[in-house]
Amino acid sequence: EVQLVQSGAEVKKPGESLKISCRGSGFTFTDHWIGWVRQVPGKGLEWMGVIYVGDSDTRYSPSFQGQVTISVDKSISTAYLQWSSLKASDTAMFYCARESYFDLWGQGTLVTVSS
Amino acid sequence: DIQMTQSPSSLSASVGDRVTITCRASQGISNLLAWYQQRPGKVPKLLIYAASTLQSGVPSRFSGSRSGTDFTLTISSLQPEDVATYYCRTYVSARGTFGQGTKVEIK
Numbered sequence: 001e002v003q004l005v006q007s008g009a010e011v012k013k014p015g016e017s018l019k020i021s022c023r024g025s026g027f028t029f030t031d032h033w034i035g036w037v038r039q040v041p042g043k044g045l046e047w048m049g050v051i052y053v054g055d056s057d058t059r060y061s062p063s064f065q066g067q068v069t070i071s072v073d074k075s076i077s078t079a080y081l082q083w084s085s086l087k088a089s090d091t092a093m094f095y096c097a098r099e100s101y102f103d104l105w106g107q108g109t110l111v112t113v114s115s
Numbered sequence: 116d117i118q119m120t121q122s123p124s125s126l127s128a129s130v131g132d133r134v135t136i137t138c139r140a141s142q143g144i145s146n147l148l149a150w151y152q153q154r155p156g157k158v159p160k161l162l163i164y165a166a167s168t169l170q171s172g173v174p175s176r177f178s179g180s181r182s183g184t185d186f187t188l189t190i191s192s193l194q195p196e197d198v199a200t201y202y203c204r205t206y207v208s209a210r211g212t213f214g215q216g217t218k219v220e221i222k
Contacts, residue, residue, distance in 0.1 A: 033209055035211065037159075037213075044200075044202065044214075044215055044216040045151075045153070045204075045216070046213065047204070047210070047211040047212055047213055050210070050211070052209070059209050059210055061210070061212075062116060095158065095159070099206065100164075100209075101149040101161060101164040101165075101204075101206050102149065102151070102161060102204070102206075106158075107158060
């Protein structure tokens with residue numbers, strides 16, 4: 001089955017680090033760009049950035065540049081989104097999706113940052 | 116970066132009505148625009164890509180069109196299951212910007 005499977009929900013404290021994952025299966029993962037999308041509760045979709053699995057070429061939205069890091073381990077068909085120091089404002093649902101036009105989405109990972 | 120201006124932010128229509136949502140790009144994006152549907156509490160779903168190509172499995176009442184930098188999503192006959200928020204997004208140069216979303220409700 002063609003799918004993207006994301007890691008489970010996380011509850012973290014401000015200042016903590018976090019790395020969430022997105023594993024692809026059923027398709028040639030290395031042929032694709034994988035993107036990340038943020039959705040703050042009750043708000044719209046925000047494009048964060050993408051990574052080309054084949055060579056790890058990465059592009060970020062100016063809004064997220066320097067705030068997060070996108071990476072990939074193509075040996076296990078997994079993309080990652082990580083934070084070095086979380087803030088309460090990072091509380092959101094995060095989706096991974098397959099480019100070019102996000103035809104395949106992960107189920108989402110809810111990240112809650114609260115003291 | 117390219118900005119996508121989507122309108123209206125919300126609309127209410129009756130079952131069977133024709134519904135139109137528009138998206139304007141701040142610069143030329145060719146036909147590199149997609150439309151997504153997000154039902155409440157669900158994962159977004161691709162409806163249309165390349166401005167007017169219907170994704171496999173999407174009902175034919177959904178259609179997309181382009182005029183320059185203006186893009187339109189049309190639902191020809193609104194159904195109860197179409198209650199959702201709809202987003203446009205450009206995917207130029209491996210970058211993507213979403214519109215603000217349009218919430219569609221049944222009157």
